[in-house]
Amino acid sequence: xxxxxxxxxxxxxxxxxxxxxxxxxxxxxxxxxxxxxxxxxxxxxxxxxxxxxxxxxxxxxxxxxxxxxxxxxxxxxxxxx
Amino acid sequence: xxxxxxxxxxxxxxxxxxxxxxxxxxxxxxxxxxxxxxxxxxxxxxxxxxxxxxxxxxxxxxxxxxxxxxxxxxxxxxxxxxxxxxxxxxxxxxxxxxxxxxxxxxxxxxxxxxxxxxxxxxxxxxxxxxxxxxxxxxxxxxxxxxxxxxxxxxxxxxxxxxxxxxxxxxxxxxxxxxxxxxxxxxxxxxxxxxxxxxxxxxxxxxxxxxxxxxxxxxxxxxxxxxxxxxxxxxxxxxxxxxxxxxxxxxxxxxxxxxxxxxxxxxxxxxxxxxxxxxxxxxxxxxxxxxxxxxxxxxxxxxxxxxxxxxxxxxxxxxxxxxxxxxxxxxxxxxxxxxxxxxxxxxxxxxxxxxxxxxxxxxxxxxxxxxxxxxxxxxxxxxxxxxxxxxxxxxxxxxxxxxxxxxxxxxxxxxxxxxxxxxxxxxxxxxxxxxxxxxxxxxxxxxxxxxxxxxxxxxxxxxxxxxxxxxxxxxxxxxxxxxxxxxxxxxxxxxxxxxxxxxxxxxxxxxxxxxxxxxxxxxxxxxxxxxxxxxxxxxxxxxxxxxxxxxxxxxxxxxxxxxxxxxxxxxxxx
Numbered sequence: 001x002x003x004x005x006x007x008x009x010x011x012x013x014x015x016x017x018x019x020x021x022x023x024x025x026x027x028x029x030x031x032x033x034x035x036x037x038x039x040x041x042x043x044x045x046x047x048x049x050x051x052x053x054x055x056x057x058x059x060x061x062x063x064x065x066x067x068x069x070x071x072x073x074x075x076x077x078x079x080x081x
Numbered sequence: 082x083x084x085x086x087x088x089x090x091x092x093x094x095x096x097x098x099x100x101x102x103x104x105x106x107x108x109x110x111x112x113x114x115x116x117x118x119x120x121x122x123x124x125x126x127x128x129x130x131x132x133x134x135x136x137x138x139x140x141x142x143x144x145x146x147x148x149x150x151x152x153x154x155x156x157x158x159x160x161x162x163x164x165x166x167x168x169x170x171x172x173x174x175x176x177x178x179x180x181x182x183x184x185x186x187x188x189x190x191x192x193x194x195x196x197x198x199x200x201x202x203x204x205x206x207x208x209x210x211x212x213x214x215x216x217x218x219x220x221x222x223x224x225x226x227x228x229x230x231x232x233x234x235x236x237x238x239x240x241x242x243x244x245x246x247x248x249x250x251x252x253x254x255x256x257x258x259x260x261x262x263x264x265x266x267x268x269x270x271x272x273x274x275x276x277x278x279x280x281x282x283x284x285x286x287x288x289x290x291x292x293x294x295x296x297x298x299x300x301x302x303x304x305x306x307x308x309x310x311x312x313x314x315x316x317x318x319x320x321x322x323x324x325x326x327x328x329x330x331x332x333x334x335x336x337x338x339x340x341x342x343x344x345x346x347x348x349x350x351x352x353x354x355x356x357x358x359x360x361x362x363x364x365x366x367x368x369x370x371x372x373x374x375x376x377x378x379x380x381x382x383x384x385x386x387x388x389x390x391x392x393x394x395x396x397x398x399x400x401x402x403x404x405x406x407x408x409x410x411x412x413x414x415x416x417x418x419x420x421x422x423x424x425x426x427x428x429x430x431x432x433x434x435x436x437x438x439x440x441x442x443x444x445x446x447x448x449x450x451x452x453x454x455x456x457x458x459x460x461x462x463x464x465x466x467x468x469x470x471x472x473x474x475x476x477x478x479x480x481x482x483x484x485x486x487x488x489x490x491x492x493x494x495x496x497x498x499x500x501x502x503x504x505x506x507x508x509x510x511x512x513x514x515x516x517x518x519x520x521x522x523x524x525x526x527x528x529x530x531x532x533x534x535x536x537x538x539x540x541x542x543x544x545x546x547x548x549x550x551x552x553x554x555x556x557x558x559x560x561x562x563x564x565x566x567x568x569x570x571x572x573x574x575x576x577x578x579x580x581x582x583x584x585x586x587x588x589x590x591x592x593x594x595x596x597x598x599x600x601x602x603x604x605x606x607x608x609x610x611x612x613x614x615x616x617x618x619x620x621x622x623x624x625x626x627x628x629x630x631x632x633x634x635x636x637x638x639x640x641x642x643x644x645x646x647x648x649x650x651x652x653x654x
Contacts, residue, residue, distance in 0.1 A: 038228045038232055042228035046227075049217070057227070
């Protein structure tokens with residue numbers, strides 16, 4: 001499975017688990033403010049680390065949180081490359 | 082179930098009915114939000130284990146729940162090692178107290194991780210039940226760091242402590258947590274493990290493969306009936322987890338042996354002592370179904386007691402242990418506190434026949450529970466009473482004060498409404514925040530229309546919330562006009578409440594975090610700065626910067642708690 005698909009799957013899984021209503025997943029969807037709260041995003045990041053075996057935050061040191069879903073996908077694609 | 086205290090720890094011992102088995106089950110809770118949400122379901126698990134013939138013990142790790150230790154002060158060995166050590170000492174206490182010869186561990190989330198690490202070092206563990214375990218500590222620490230970063234807006238600088246929820250976690254503790262990987266755990270002796278993952282995960286597959294290869298009998302259980310353990314943001318009546326599959330597994334892994342002679346646990350002093358406080362568990366209300374922890378000053382005999390109530394569905398110790406830290410601060414200024422659970426929340430049983438349901442957050446009559454608390458405190462010699470609550474707890478505290486003349490002070494944090502809105506409360510709270518004009522403006526943007534067409538805007542609920550708001554505003558205007566022509570009482574329900582309380586001499590402190598939705602209902606009645614409270618002596622309000630809705634962010638929580646302590650203590654000096 002591609003990195004992109006893994007990221008999108010985790011966003012959908014966590015949103016469903018946390019009973020959050022989110023819009024259709026598009027690259028311009030803001031990560032914060034589209035229905036996902038901070039716990040959801042933290043869980044997505046934790047799950048992605050387990051599923052992809054990469055920790056892009058750890059690789060880069062102190063990094064800012066990507067703002068959109070597209071940036072978030074790219075963030076993981078670069079880390080996994 | 083019986084409250085117990087040991088090793089500066091608080092717990093609940095659930096005694097088997099109809100016979101005593103050789104196996105005792107130690108339930109290892111999770112931390113922070115996971116612990117809050119799963120608390121009542123774990124109480125149900127302990128009840129079910131006792132029904133099946135097993136001793137069961139629930140307990141709080143050091144620095145969590147009602148334990149004596151503080152979470153924001155690391156012990157010399159660090160939190161992580163202290164938590165692991167507490168599982169071992171508690172397991173030893175459980176065996177010694179009950180006479181059980183073997184132990185089974187049941188842990189949830191990071192509690193499953195801690196339980197597995199502890200079990201791997203012991204020879205008396207007959208089985209481990211892992212509920213949605215954290216398999217890699219690194220990803221769990223990352224989860225905490227990301228959540229903290231989103232809360233503060235800043236990544237944690239290297240080498241600094243992580244201050245998050247009730248904890249201060251040093252870099253050493255974070256590093257110790259990061260190194261954990263359950264796939265590498267080597268169990269000594271034969272083991273039986275049941276793992277209940279919440280979702281498909283290759284890490285879980287790895288565990289099954291690696292542990293089975295090492296001779297461990299591993300069973301993968303179904304998650305379906307356990308979802309209530311993680312279910313958040315539900316405010317109506319709700320079900321708890323169904324533990325049937327877990328009990329079935331345990332009965333096969335460690336069958337009940339009724340031939341063991343019953344043991345009556347030696348009584349332990351039900352008291353915890355800390356810096357300036359003494360705490361005692363209390364049961365009160367009809368047939369002792371309501372539970373609370375009484376925190377009293379170590380010195381002196383106060384006659385004032387503050388009753389803290391459940392914030393939403395959080396147990397009596399509160400999110401980030403805020404009720405614990407608040408009550409211990411009050412003890413230092415000579416005031417007692419009873420942190421209680423309403424019926425059907427925390428450790429209080431629900432109404433007869435509905436014991437195993439979570440009661441609704443708002444649409445429940447909590448007055449009998451608060452009256453029961455005051456009656457119990459009066460029997461102990463207390464004569465004056467204050468009620469404190471956050472969100473739904475504030476709503477119920479206010480309602481109780483209107484009917485209960487013994488309440489003389491109120492501490493209300495982020496009270497979201499004064500009367501029930503006449504519709505689903507969650508919809509009202511979700512969609513009341515902005516004016517209808519705001520939504521209309523947003524809808525008529527290109528993006529807004531796209532969202533509406535695609536179903537991404539819940540127009541029906543927005544309108545319901547707005548209609549409820551409009552009704553409140555219209556009612557207030559109609560009442561104002563009617564009063565001017567002498568056809569009605571001039572006051573709205575909220576003003577009538579404050580007039581009544583003020584006339585009785587009840588002092589009321591309203592605290593709000595910044596943000597329109599927090600203060601909306603209050604501002605409609607009394608203005609965004611509380612200017613409308615001027616007519617009601619004894620009432621005041623403050624807006625606190627850096628305080629979030631549930632006071633989970635430490636800086637705002639500390640300010641809010643200090644203001645509440647000052648408000649209550651000002652009459653004591």
